[in-house]
Amino acid sequence: MGKKFSLGRLAFIGTPYFWLLIFFLFPFFIVFKISLSDLAVAQPPYVPNFDFSEGWNGLLLFFSQLDIENYTFLFEDSLYYKSYLSSLQIALLSTLLTLLIGFPIAYAMSKAPKRFQALLLMLIILPFWTSFLIRVYAWIGILKPEGFLNQALLWLGIIDKPLIILNTNIAVYIGIVYSYLPFMVLPLYASLERIDMSLIEAARDLGCSALKAFWVVTLPLAVPGIIAGCFLVFIPAIGEFVIPDVLGGSETLMIGKTLWTEFFNNRDWPVASAVAVILLLLLLIPILWFQKFQEKQMEAGT
């Protein structure tokens, strides 16, 4: 296509570009601005608001009223940094659990007869199309004190009084592993499926045990899939709201839930915005890292 400047080309590039500028990028500046504002009993519930009618003085007044009070508040109140730390911890541990559960599944899928692989792949993707909320809700009936899991364990005689799992962090781990398992299995399968079987055969012929061959050939070749899968679980898990809210309890501190409470229950928009800004800064590191990793993969692929 022509590289010369034309109105058609401008509209072609400009339409999606401006859409994202207005609805994606610009809102972050508003979030940042409101994070520097003060809570007020008004509609919208924050001050200052920019007043065009006062011109230059209005602009000066507007900037003079902005301060970082909300950020210092986030560091003074232990609720917030505990939420950030606990989100990180929950996301890290559940990513690891998802990897441990997802790897054998992806490995077995890649080893299954070729004619079944498309079906297995569809079965992994299918839950992803069903409502997230419903899949999380399904676990309430399983995990609650009189739920299916406790009924089964009591019946088998493994326990003699119901386990308390629902509304604890364990339920949150189960929920995250369950909901994000397809995100882990798919990239793992993609990288495992590509592995050239003759490499493993060569390792075996050269005297490697099956385990050793797995360790020195399969696993290193699966690393791109492992990294991609871990990012795809870890990044969204940090900001997760639905799972800690529906399955977690009062002990569950996650930043997505804290932000939600701050916004909907306390109606403190400035503090909620400050929470969002810090969360975004925290996520920027893994997101940029992941993007760089993917670019490298793309280059290696072509």
Place this chain on the structure above:
Amino acid sequence: MKVTRFTWFNATSLTLGFAFLYLPILLLVIFSFNESKLVTVWGGFSTKWYQQLWENSVYLDAALVTLKIAVVSSTMAAILGTVSALVLHRAGRFRGRTLFSGMIYAPLVMPEVITGLSLLLLFVAAGVAKGFWTISLAHITFSMCYVTVVVSSRLVTFDRSLEEAALDLGCTPFTAFLQVTLPVIAPSVISGWLLAFTLSMDDLVIASFTTGPGGTTLPIQLYSAIRRGVSPEINAISSILVGVVTIAVVIAAISSHQAERRRARNEHLANS
């Protein structure tokens, strides 16, 4: 040495893995037919919760709103997302391309609470009335990026010489797109549309931030019911949704499988 054999270990991990994925949904569906109001104790077969659902207009209204939003937003997202994919892969260099690709990939990993909050603050600052259209705008914005990813993956593997041939033969870029590129990427645009549709139907967090009068979607309604506790009625509505999605996905899979076979047969005929 044969190393491709399917071991017991593999069979076990597949069985356990799929049991883990499907048992919760299966239990949910089974107990939607439970006579008893206690969700976890079987009291006999009954379809009364489905009847009750039918009489309860709250869920029907919410389902209708959700469906309308999903149709509007996924269609717009399919158009904008496809254009974005073309911009990324066919527009060559232009000023601000890095920013553009960043804005395409960032929403995919952005926590929903942040997207929701930032869009709400935009709508409040702009002074627009919240409701149907604000949710739709929000959904278009995050789901168009998914469409872009899906369509991009097809564009990357697409033989560009076909487009170049069309241009050399005197097509304008737009007709070349309509006659050559669009037919090839059409299946990926449709899967992108489907993905955007389900994302919109499914979204609770972003919709909760950007909702207003007349914008009560099914997930919002379901969430407020779930907060009040488990009930067979929620099981019933969940089962309907799961059923609809399963049927749709199976039909889509079968038809794409058949299209693939037809294509392979035609190619085979063309080559022989």
